[in-house]
Amino acid sequence: MLNTILNHRSIRKYKDIPVSEEILSKILNAGMRAATTGNMQVYSIIVTKDTEMKKKLWEFHFKQNMILEAPLVLTFFADFNRFNKWCKARNAEPGYNNFLSFVTAAIDALLAAQNVCIAAESFGLGTCYLGTTTYQAAKLIDFFKCPKDVVPITTLVIGYPNENPELTDRLPAKGVIHNEMYNDYSIDDINSIYSEKESLASTKELIEINQLENLAQIFTNKRYPKKDNEFFSEELLKVLKNQGYL
């Protein structure tokens, strides 16, 4: 069991083999067994299998080909819509149009997503999260015809792997885990925590290709630059306003 978790790799190449309805149903059921706040289950999952629908998602998600290759694309939403409709139908006044409730609903969606990820991997399937989901929230809401109170938070691509990548590196535990108090990082700590990552052959290759000084600059200048983050931040805040959470 723990092995499934320990062997997680993001899979970006998939075989042209469908996932059976039986396995899909088991995976989704595993997602639904995740803890949710007050057992309110304030999230939704949209399953995309249709080729034309996947083509549109491929466009939204920056044309990553794994979206076309993989048989399943699952989008996870923070979703108070169903719960609010239930309250209103029961003469109960919902009070969930606020930021806290968005975070609550996003937590529900993400814990369910990770259950789905692990369950899929336990069936020999590969998965990859799409971080572009929050960037493109407005387009996804429009595309899926989501009502108010529904905000996409993450996406999982799922299918049979057509690659077998190595485990990716992780920071040493002392870089992530703190005992009793937050142990803030000195320059020496930072150097020590990042030294293994910085000395990987793959890191050196990336720096060479990108013609930059170091790995950190690849993140700040190429992969997740300030300008893009600030643009997509404003977009996401607009989405929260439009969907009734701000």
Next chain:
Amino acid sequence: MLNTILNHRSIRKYKDIPVSEEILSKILNAGMRAATTGNMQVYSIIVTKDTEMKKKLWEFHFKQNMILEAPLVLTFFADFNRFNKWCKARNAEPGYNNFLSFVTAAIDALLAAQNVCIAAESFGLGTCYLGTTTYQAAKLIDFFKCPKDVVPITTLVIGYPNENPELTDRLPAKGVIHNEMYNDYSIDDINSIYSEKESLASTKELIEINQLENLAQIFTNKRYPKKDNEFFSEELLKVLKNQGYL
């Protein structure tokens, strides 16, 4: 493996038995194998074992006794602090003081938390998430001496179970899963989706105890009322501003 996920129950009573360092280390390592955005690992975990520290957490988390009983309390933080310090030490200008980056970091923290939850359960441990974490974020930041860019997002209480509750109910799959498009809910859909939950003996008992008309009113009037949600929303938004994410 799937059985661990399918048998998840929140455990609120714990035996007075410590969790070995070996198991704790394996659980934390499982958390660290979760997918993170761009492998940035922009989250942290604080492990609380100390009795006096737990007493303070017990106060912050609305005096739920399981916090005193369980040997481990793990707080998960959205955390760009380490990454930003690394960037600055490498002549790279971080651009992560914005809302999108908060959401990115919160996602990292939550996927790691769910791995920890499942890994703990695979060792026979019980767990319970504390939704009060986002309510009390300012107090937790102060208590743990967290620097800027660090925001608590959830907490897991972990220990050997001293109760064996039934699985809790879940809405039928049609209530949570959508195929291809968001399938918005009619009144008939709502009635059908919630009928099983509403007819449970435990629901009837709750309504009786609370002297209310129905289950929805228990959520809106007692458990998660508008006034509280709005208050804690404002508090959480202030935290995001103070920590540099808004």
